[in-house]
Amino acid sequence: MFKVTFAFEDGSKVEAFANAGDNLLEVARGANVAIDAPCSGNGACGKCRVQLKGGEVDSKKTLHISDEEFEKGWRLACMSKISADVEVLVPDIASAYKSRMKVADLSSKEEIAIFEKAKSQIEETGIQFRNSLEVVELQMAEPSLDDTMPDVERLTRALRKFMNLNRIRVPYAVLRKLPDVLRASKFSVKCVVRVTPNDMFVYDIFDSKEDVIMGGLAVDIGTTTVSAVIINMATGEILAKSSSGNGQIRYGADVINRIIETTKPGGIKKLQDAVIKETINPMIHEMCRSIHLPENQIYRMCVASNTTMNHLFAGINADYLRTEPYIPAFFKTNSMFASDVGIEINKDAHIIMAPNIGSYVGGDITAGALVSMIWNRPEFSLFIDLGTNGELVFGNSDFMMSCACSAGPAFEGGDISCGMRATDGAIEACTIDKETMEPTYKIVGEPGTKPVGLCGSGIIDVISELYMTGIINPKGKFVREGKRIRHDHYGMGSYVIAFEEEAGSSKDVEITEVDIDNFIRAKGAIFSAIRTMLSSLDFDVSMIDDVYVAGGIGSGINMQNAVNIGMFPDVPLEKFHYIGNSSLTGAYLMLYSTEAEKKTYDLAANMTYMELSTVPTYMDEFVGACFIPHTDASMFPNVHQR
Amino acid sequence: MFKVTFAFEDGSKVEAFANAGDNLLEVARGANVAIDAPCSGNGACGKCRVQLKGGEVDSKKTLHISDEEFEKGWRLACMSKISADVEVLVPDIASAYKSRMKVADLSSKEEIAIFEKAKSQIEETGIQFRNSLEVVELQMAEPSLDDTMPDVERLTRALRKFMNLNRIRVPYAVLRKLPDVLRASKFSVKCVVRVTPNDMFVYDIFDSKEDVIMGGLAVDIGTTTVSAVIINMATGEILAKSSSGNGQIRYGADVINRIIETTKPGGIKKLQDAVIKETINPMIHEMCRSIHLPENQIYRMCVASNTTMNHLFAGINADYLRTEPYIPAFFKTNSMFASDVGIEINKDAHIIMAPNIGSYVGGDITAGALVSMIWNRPEFSLFIDLGTNGELVFGNSDFMMSCACSAGPAFEGGDISCGMRATDGAIEACTIDKETMEPTYKIVGEPGTKPVGLCGSGIIDVISELYMTGIINPKGKFVREGKRIRHDHYGMGSYVIAFEEEAGSSKDVEITEVDIDNFIRAKGAIFSAIRTMLSSLDFDVSMIDDVYVAGGIGSGINMQNAVNIGMFPDVPLEKFHYIGNSSLTGAYLMLYSTEAEKKTYDLAANMTYMELSTVPTYMDEFVGACFIPHTDASMFPNVHQR
Incomplete structure (x- = not known):
């Protein structure tokens, strides 16, 4: 056994032990030291650079490390094996992706404005903002020797008086606390219930003297970043907001590398744990702590994410997404609960998912399409979600078409x-x-x-x-x-x-020619996808009335520059609108409003999915777009003028 | 730390370590050494006798150990404290109650006859023997680039063709295995489903080439003994049968001592674990092993037990059963699942419970009443369940009345x-x-x-x-x-x-005068309960047409002798019928037949509960019955003749 010391730029250190021949990147993972490896550790990305500070490793030389750098002790962790005691510096950049969780300061109105704007826009279309959760207050007669009705029957009798429903379900979690809560409250209680036309489900019960908040959780699971809000299900108010790197990042930057990782023994569980146990649950706890809300009082969750991410979240084999004929396990689920996947909120909380429409266009896009309001306007709009994959929706109130292109993680x-x-x-x-x-x-x-x-x-x-x-x-x-x-x-x-x-x-x-080349491919993928999809509909980019840009690229995106490099079509700047993380906003809307949820299912059902890889002209379009701004200068007249 | 060695009559030994002052009975519990303590370890019952073989303990003398026995090294474990290294003999009788699990040999037709008889008797009344579980075979088209419908949607489409139901729920457990099963089976599968008028729930999915058995589990949780059968839900066949001591026995022989034990910190969990983790789950595993049925293929469970036992099984505070006004948490539950309480069968399996009708007349009696067929005859019948509590039901097709008396554990x-x-x-x-x-x-x-x-x-x-x-x-x-x-x-x-x-x-x-005295009280409790209940209805014992005796007292019960000692009324012997463990048989019927389940709820709803402790004459009756056979010889004319 050798001692492996990881030193950080802030002076802190982490020690681990390893056997001769162990892979340094794996040792780091085992010691919970975050070192990015977007390529999943096969030497391709050059991200996992560390610098020897003492000792030695048995390391392959790669193109990513110059001779001079090698001399200075730089090594790729994924290409290094333990051969002695060693100390390495892990530079900040090596873990720039790492799970830095941030709970937002909601005193800044900006954080909330985007949700309120989306809500009011959707409300204007007639969609009601209410859901099936309610707090019901009940005052029951206390039992006596003359009235020995048991607790459950007493409760359901009281609820039935309140709402005349045939079927009232009292789940185990409530049954268990019922006798004590009834007596502590002198049979005066508040119940959190879900009321649907067929039945009532009792989520929780409290002393009526308590202030009861019904929490809801909306989560956008991005390939790179996970964002979430906790809301008050009665008012729609955003109570807490948080974001964090997706813990799966260490298994690869893109969905394909992660799916490959799941095919290894225990891989499905490992990827599920990385996003749930390491990423989402800590976010929930941190948010709940900040607003003093017990996790147990979150009664519904809505997830919006791409098709691969929601498969990995659910711990479902995603390998069939990757191989022909590219079949997802589900578009919609109707029976998933927090306890199924280990999300640490009320165990009976339903998890609803923004619906997928194809193996590469998922719930993040259907939720985003809801927010984009494309479906409500006669004008032709283009919705672009710049994530690790790039997804597009084009259409108006009559039709919508969607496609995805593999842009890679360059935008993030x-x-x-x-x-x-x-x-x-x-x-x-x-x-x-x-x-x-x-x-x-x-x-x-x-x-x-x-x-x-x-x-x-x-x-x-x-x-x-x-x-x-x-x-x-x-x-x-x-x-x-x-x-x-x-x-x-x-x-x-x-x-x-x-x-x-x-x-x-x-x-x-610095930025290298390799970086620029990678980025040109990424922007080329986006632009050629736009062209290909529009062409298939006999549309030209000049016919686009509005462009809605969403994604984690940052609100600082300079649309003019994006046009300059040929990423977005050369249309007037005022047509561009940055709408932020529309996946999270959409999840929020679906969580809070049953009608918005239904609307998203409708949108998904009516959205046509186009598989770009089956379109012969896509490759030609792509090759043409791998230029700044494009091989066909006539497509970017304004750029050339400048 | 001292070494404590427990030696057994078969020569085996168990070693444990303990601190000075530790209670010997607790040390045994910690080391998983079964020593009965029906009184819960307060020196009252004298059951936990062990004999010193080496070393010494700091032990109080009690009436249960004679001077001579004390000399020979006999001690009560519950009254002994560790003061040195010690070795004690644990005689077989000290663990006669212990969890000796037995899987029945079903090649003997006798084991099964009792279930078949009950089933055919009930069938004659017009009750259908079928339930909502079915195996559905489906052949789906394999997906292709032209038919990219996801797995869940493909499955539900196929199920919908089969049965036109609006709502088809595919729970997480099925969702997770779906992609692999579909492909391994080439989209030819068998599904285990529950079909109700409103919806279909998919419990499981298999390759259609597999033989699929839908298992069901019926359990009688007695205060002393737990019995169970695994059945084929499609045919009603008994596949396996098992019995075991209730692991809770070490926390007290009767329900009151066990409830008191739950009021200690962690007590509710401890008692629940004792019956589920230590008793029922091992029985399930042993039965499943013997018939090569995966636990996961048990899709429904029915529990029949007294009110305290089903509260402790569910891990619900039972203390309110013990104090005025004696209120159970529930008569019926409608939303309890195997995963809620940690029963190791299919996690989505519903647990149905034979309904309670009072704090001391529970599901074992309502299930037993179903089996007794009292409700189907014009004749007046008395149903006696001799468990740790004695429970009675008297009535006919027009009415039924029920009461319980605390007989104590003497019958077992x-x-x-x-x-x-x-x-x-x-x-x-x-x-x-x-x-x-x-x-x-x-x-x-x-x-x-x-x-x-x-x-x-x-x-x-x-x-x-x-x-x-x-x-x-x-x-x-x-x-x-x-x-x-x-x-x-x-x-x-x-x-x-x-x-x-x-x-x-x-x-x-041997049998001592103290034993005889205890037994006389037990039989006196039964007989006086019979008299009191019948008197309240203006009935005399001579008007009883039939007596159905159930319980773990054993099929060897000699009715004549039971009459001789004044336990049962002095009616002609041919009126007595021993019907075995009617609680388990009733649970079996409810499990297998939805109509039998409903019938039991009806019986419970129509059964009047009589609280004996509120009847002034009960004490007089009891005092009179604490004689062999009775102070009033005229009640036992035939006995006196003999």
Whole structure:
């Protein structure tokens, strides 16, 4: 056994023990040390860089580590085996994806505004905002020797007086606490019930003197980021909000790598645990703690996520999504409960899921489509959700069509050497001076936060600026020289946005030709998907009336720059609307309003799913789009003018 | 820490460690050594006798241990504290109640006959024997790129073709296995479903090539003994049968002591675990193993038990049963599932419970009343269930009245120094020669089994014989002398049925005046309850047309002897019918037949509950009945003639 010490930039350390030959990345995982490995640890992404501080590892050299860096002790954890006691530095950037959970400060109205806006827009269409949960107050006669009716029968008799329903179900959880609550309250209680036309289900019972909050939980499970709100089911008020990295990230950045991971022994459970036990449950506990709400008082949950994520969440074999004919286990579920999957809220809480419509267009998109309001307007709108996958919906009040393209994790900072999520230290916006080629940037976090890497909106800005200042050419190759422009000995160029001295990391924050190439493929996938889908409907991009952009790319996205690089069609800027995390907003609406939930099922049932991979022209479109902005300049007249 | 060694009569040993001052009985419990303590360990019952083999304990002397026995090292475990390393012998009789689980040999038709008889009797009344569970076979089209319907939707579409139902619920357990089963079976499956007028619930799914058995579980939870059968829900066939001591016995022999035990911290969980984890689950596993049925393929459970037992089974505070106004938590439950209480069968299996009708007349009696067929005849019948409590139902097709009396555990061998359950080594029948006063007895078990103690039917015989041979007088005092009759130095008499040399125990098998006195109280409670209930209806015992006797007292019960000692009314012998464990039989009927289940609810709803303790004359009746056979000889004309 050897001792493995992981040191962090803040000076803290974690120690673990390992056998000779053990993989360093696996040792880190075992010790709960977060090291990103978007490629799932096969040496492809180069994200898991660590630096030797003492001892040695048996490490393969890879293209991701230069000779000079190797000399300095840099190694890829996934390509290193334990051969001695060793201490390695885990730089912040190596865990930029890691589960940094954040509970939002709701005193800032901005956090809530997006939900209220969506709600009022939908309310205007006539959809009622109410659900089947209610708090019912009951005063029962106390039992005596002359009135020996048992507790359950006494309760149901009282409830039946209140609402004349045939079937009243008192589940085990309530049965168990019933005798004590009845007596402590002197038979004066409040019940949390669900009332449907056929029956009543009693979720909970309290002394009538207590203030009873009926909590609800809406969760957006993104491939990279998980976001959630706890709401008051009686009023719709947002009580708490939180986000966190998806704990599954260490098993791969994209859905395909994660599905592959599930095919290993115990894999399905491992991926389910990563998102539920390690990610969602801690978020629930943190939110509940912050608002003093017992977890048990959350009586319904709504999940919106892509098809793979909701399969992994449910612990269901997702491998059939990956192989022809790409069949999901479900579009809708009607019988899943919190206790089934180990979500730590009221065990009888129903989990509803925003419906999938295909193996690659899931509940995040149907929930997002609800929020986009496309379905309520005669105008033709395009809805784009920029997640780890890119999904599109195009249509109006008469029809909707949807497709997905594999953009990869670039929009969330994956596949980019200095990429990261839009968390503290991320450069989220950037301009570059045409003359001096010096950058000016904006960083996520408190003033004074040093740059650690680039998030999606920052990458768009940097690439757009590099292009508009003539530093790179349409193919993404460096064509100007300067202090910030470097070439390695393979001739590969890069641009340094922040040198190591100014950076909050032990490494320059830079963007390389490989990064730019990766990003061009990602944006090319999006643009070509837009073109392909519209063409199949005999539409041209100029016929788009509105573009709704959603996703974790950040509210800082500069639409002009996104057009400049050929990611979005060259339509007037005022047609673009950033609608935030529409998946979470949609989950909120479905959770709170039974009619909104039904509406989402209707939308899903009426949405046509287009499988891009079966369209012959898609590949041609994609190749054309892998240019800045495009091989066909006529598609971006305004960009060329600029 | 001291070492405590428990040695057994078969030579085996168990070692444990304990601190000075620890209670020896508690140490035994902690080490899983079964030592009966029907009084719950307060020194009252004298059952927990152990014999020192080495070392010493700090032990109080009690009336239960004579000076001579004390000299020989006998101690009550509950009255002994650890003060040194010690080794004690745990005699077989000290754990005669212990959880000896027995899986019945069903090749003997007798085991099954009782269920078949009950079923055919009930069938004759027009009650249908069918339930809502079905196996449905489905052949689905395999998905293709042109037919990408997801698995759940494909399954529900196929089920809907089969039965046109609006709502088809596919629970999590099925959802999870669905993708793999569909593909392994090439979309040709068998589903276990429950079909009700409103909806269909899919319990399970299999490859259609598999033989699918839908299992059901009926359990009688007696205060002393738990009995169970696993049945085929499609045919009603008994597949396996088992019985075991109720693991709760170590917390007290009667329901009151057990309820008191639940009021201690963690007590409710402890008692629930004792009956579920330690008793019922092992029975399920043993039965399933014997018939090669996966536990998961048991889709419904029916429990019949007294009101306290079903509260403790459900882990519900039972303390309100014990204090005025004696209110149960429930008569019926409609929403309890196997996973709620940790019964290890299919997690979605419903647990139905034979309904209670009062705090001391529970589901064992309503299920038993169903079996007794009292409700179907114009004749007046008396149904007696001799358990740890004695319960009575009297009536006919027009009315039924029920009451309970606290007989104590004497009928099952409790409260009797050499008493035991009707398991191997129990003397179940006995005659005594009038001249020689020598006994002849019959023992439960293989030929050659040596006597260990007396079970209920044996005690009835011995007391009846002692009385009829003039060895004891109507007060139960010894009035003849002989080799088998002894008196201790307080003058208390006893009769030795088997001397230590002939016994399978390290102690004489004898019956003492204290035992006889305890038994007289028990039988007096039964007889006076019969008299009191009948009087309240203006009936006399002579008007009873039939007497149905049920309970664990054993099929060997000699009705004549039971009449002789004044336990049952002096009516012609042919009026008595022993119907075995009617609680288990009733649970079986309710499990298998939805109509029989409904019938039991109807019976319960129409049964009048009489609280004996509120009847002023009950005490007088009881005092009169505490005589052999009774103070009023005119009530037993035939006995006196003999």
